[in-house]
Amino acid sequence: MRLSLVTRFSALVGTLLTVGIGIALTLDHFLPGQPLLAAGLCLAGVIPIAIITVRSQVQPILSLFRALEGTVTSYRDGDFSFSLHWPQDDELADLIRAHNELGHVLREQRRDLVQRELLLDTMVQNTPVAMLLVADAPQRARTIVYANLAARQLLADGRKLEGHALRDLLAQASPALGEALERGGDGLFTAGEGEDEQVYHLARSHFSLNGRRHELLLLRHLTAExxxxxxxxxxxxxxxxxxxxxxxxxxxxxxxxxxxxxxxxxxxxxxxxxxxxxxxxxxxxxxxxxxxxxxxKLPTPRLQPCAWARFVERLASQVRFRVVGDLPAEPALVDPAQLEQALLNLLKNAHESGSPPDAVELQVRRLQDLLRIEVFDRGSGMSEAVLTNALVPFYSTKRSGTGLGLALSREIAEAHGGRILLSNRDGGGLAVTLILPAS
The missing domain is CATH 1.10.287 (Helix Hairpins)
Structure with a gap:
């Protein structure tokens, strides 16, 4: 039978009052005419009984509170192995049950977290990518916080690197690694010479850990690949x-x-x-x-100002197309010969796509710091498979094609720091977009 705390303490108070009244009536009967003496004797008898009774009821509750305080302290320290028991069926039992369920949830979460940490550590330690976590600080004070097995093998013959200064490690490593770090950003670098030449890819990212800035360095060995x-x-x-x-x-x-x-x-x-x-x-x-x-043999682009009107006029003398919209007034900083070769390839492809000659269009727009050069046609377009492989060198769907036109255009765009995009148009045809830096 469930008895609430209010019911139990109300019954206790009622019992004590009944006992007190009974003692008072009994004393009044035996000591007539002496109310003060009867009252004093009544208090002397009832107060100790009340204190003992209340203490016997409150002491287990106080012990429970001390136990709760201890388990909360343990939870704060990361120990979730404790649980409590309360024999009564009341509100405190509900509290203890909720407390034990919380401990169970925290234990499960801690166990799952430990398992994930073990899995992550196993993956990080066994990955072939060398990983270095460096605390961000002035260059001379940057220290290594974490290094996996691949980093230890690559940079220190298997020795631990945690706590060492990054500059001391770079002093013993290949000069190419130090130069790659000084350049900033991601990229490839080559270490060694001749038959011992090795190619690596350096990737880096910054993030905050425990309120401090850190840098993660990833070194991937790419020679064999x-x-x-x-x-x-x-x-x-x-x-x-x-x-x-x-x-x-x-x-x-x-x-x-x-x-x-x-x-x-x-x-x-x-x-x-x-x-x-x-x-x-x-x-x-x-x-x-x-x-x-x-x-x-595509050389490095020789960038120079190029007026769009004269450039498009020279292009139109070699292949037929229609200009859409106005040309940018500002000259572009490009290699005119290479850009002309790229656009000739795209315009000739547009004519060979089965498009009507009048539907081959060229549009040049400047969008903030980018140039968007688009070639449109109304040919047969491309299937998803062809779109995926069209920019791959030597890939061609033409019987006599070399598969180099689009690949050369992409090479020219990327050499200028841009990219090329292909997409089918609504209503049929293809849109080829060159996106280049405006300056």
């Missing part, structure tokens, strides 16, 4: 070139044999046609090789 990619690229290049050479040389061999046979028979009337076909295939092969050479 880059070499594998290089081999795959060379295989692809050789495969594409071999395919194109075979497509050109096999007909040439056949035509040369046919011409020699006709000469031997004295039937020379077909020789002009055979020689014209040989010349056409030779010119195609020459164009193919020159396309690869231009892609492989």
């Amino acid at each position: 880059l070499r594998r990619q290089e081999v795959q690229t060379w295989k692809k290049v050789i495969r594409v070139i071999s395919h194109e050479l075979n497509n050109s040389l096999a007909p040439l061999t056949s035509l040369a044999h046919s011409g020699a046979e006709l000469v031997r028979r004295g039937q020379t009337e077909r020789l002009p046609q055979i020689l014209e076909t040989i010349g056409e295939r030779t010119r195609h092969l020459e164009s193919f090789i020159l396309g690869y050479a231009r892609f492989a």
